[in-house]
Amino acid sequence: MTGTAAQCLTLEAARRELGLRREEFTLGIEHGVIRTCWSGGELCVRAGEVVRWRAAPGELAELTRLVHATETAGLAGISRHRFDQLARAGAIRPVRSYTNRCHAEVWQYSAAGARQLPERRPELFGARLPGCPAPGRRVGLQERGAVLVEPEHGALLALLGVTATVRAPPPASKAISRSAPASR
CATH class of the missing domain: 1.10.1660 (Multidrug-efflux Transporter Regulator; Chain: A; Domain 2)
Incomplete structure (x- = not known):
């Protein structure tokens, strides 16, 4: 592995290392508790970030609960x-x-x-x-x-494979025009 790749973990590997469930890990990323970076076109977590949170596991668990x-x-x-x-x-x-x-x-x-x-x-x-x-x-x-997912988190959630939950209002009723039937 190269120097940069060795310092970064995939999201799944970081989640397993931290001992978090998927929804807790995603919440931590969304709220900026777990910092991410780009490496080779892929979103990842630096090894130092994992080490930092492994030193204080109770605090991370509380922030993502x-x-x-x-x-x-x-x-x-x-x-x-x-x-x-x-x-x-x-x-x-x-x-x-x-x-x-x-x-x-x-x-x-x-x-x-x-x-x-x-x-x-x-x-x-x-x-x-x-x-x-x-x-x-x-x-x-x-x-x-009304809206559970802020727009700026949409791209991040797509990368994580999470389906964004957005509540849209019901569609407006369309007026149906009733014209006379065409003569044959």
Whole structure:
């Protein structure tokens, strides 16, 4: 191997070395926790990055851990009802979703993001919700799953082989013109 190639690991090799599940590893890359680079036209992780995170495995596991709504509310120090209000308003955004066996959509949130929420958005933890918690959004609408994947992550996700989950609004109804049948 050449010097550059020996210093880089493929994404799969780095994931195995770090002991992460695929979704945790992908989340770490998306949020910039695990730094990547290009080597020979392929996205890879430098060996030094793997060594750095192997020295602190608990910290990496916490930064890439996904939790459900109840645990997210507990980590943020708010009630489940308050969490639901904030999530529906779009103030708390999920990082993943999946459909369970009962065909219900299940939202997953970043554990590290839930812990940092009171510091980042203290106005959401007052006695009442301040008007509209997310700027540019209307109160009362379900905004939680409007877009799970930001556009800049689309190319990265394609390289990782992850299908981007983007929720599009239903198509507008088309007016069907009914003209008189053609004469034969």
